[in-house]
Every structure is written in structure tokens, then in C-alpha cells.
Amino acid sequence: MSSTLPYVEVNPKGKADAVVIWLHGLGDSGNGFAPIVPELKLPDSLNVRFLFPHAPVRAVTINNGMQMRAWYDIKSLDFENRADVDGVTESMALVRALVEEQIENGIPSERILLAGFSQGGVIAYHLGLRFEHKLAGILALSTYMCQPEKLAEQRHEANQNTPILVAHGLYDEVVPCALGKAAFNAVESLGYPVTWRDYPMQHNVCLEEIQEIGQWLQKRLAA
DSSP: OOOOOOEEEEOOSSOOOEEEEEEOOTTOOTTTTGGGTGGGOOOGGGOEEEEEEOOOEEEEGGGTTEEEEOSSOOOOOOGGGOSOHHHHHHHHHHHHHHHHHHHHTTOOGGGEEEEEETHHHHHHHHHHTTOSSOOSEEEEESOOOSOGGGHHHHOOGGGTTOOEEEEEETTOSSSOHHHHHHHHHHHHHTTOOEEEEEESOSSSOOHHHHHHHHHHHHHHHOO
């Protein structure tokens, strides 16, 4: 199956044998996080290809219906209904196709890691915990979860032991830290190997966080 998602690609010096698919936040694009790759300081020996997909352009209700790149519509800032489930499901299918494309191209699923910031993290959670093939890890940054109450029945056992790193800014006013902690608690309560990190920042990433992500990726993707 060919993915319909365009993406920015950052390739290793050698032949890639692992892939990180990194999903951006609302209104951003795949170009937003691509410059982070050198900052992660991964050794060349890991041969990791990074893919930064562009979300589809759609009208976003809370932004007066403005058209922008978004993984789903946000119709309300109410915490329970912030993520539009239909949009999440649609984007999950698009990212799934991209993951399956990597597998068809010879990258084992357990060498594929899903990462996402804000809206992108919602998709990384939603797909990663339901995906029927073992993944290398899930990286959830400054994000929350769509329908956490349905996770227990919808999750797939293939990723029950997949490491998850959750990171959030303590002063985040876009996605309050409590929402990130609620998602962390949801996966922890179901027995996933999940790690929580918080930083004195807002809705962004910081140097200390990038360094920790780099170290975590090395552990997850070491051959």
C-alpha cells in the first residue's frame, strides 16, 4: 500500500535499518521538526532514517475555520472532546499506511519508532497502542490521548511491552501538563513500560529534553 502522506526525509550516511516517524503539531509541517535530527546526536552506526510527514490541510474550528495542516479538527477546548475522533481515525490510517510502507521496504516493524508532538502525539499514541506489529517505541511529546477510556478494549497486545517516553512542559498553556500526565497514567495503569519527564518550559521542546530523547532513541534503536 502506498502512503498518501508527503514527508520530509532525513537519511543516515549508511543504508537505513531503522525508521523514526515523527508527527508535528497543529499548524506546523514536517519541516518543523526536521532540523532536530543533528541535535539528537545519534551515532552514524545506528543508520536511522527520519520521516517527518505533513498532516493534511483542513479547517480547524477553534481557529475560526482557518485552513491549516492538522491531524484532526479541534471543535472545542473542552478536555474530554478536544480531539475529533473521526479525524484521529482518518490520520491514524494515513500514518499506518506510512508505517506499512516502511515494513514493505524491508524495515522490520520492531525497528520503527513513532514520535509525535501535541496533535502528532495523539496520533502516535492512538496508532502505536493499537498497532498489530511490535514497534521499537512510542515518543509522546507535550500531548494527550484521544478516548483513553477505550484504550483497554482497543489496544493490541503486540505493543504491550513497547517502551513509551512521555515528556511535557510544566508551564504548557496549550496542552496543560495535567492532560499529559492523565495520558501517562492511562498507559501506566495498563502495565506499559512508560517513563514520564517534565521540563520547566511551555508548549515547545528544550535542549535538555532533546538530549534525553537522543539517549532514549539510542537505547531503543541499538542494533
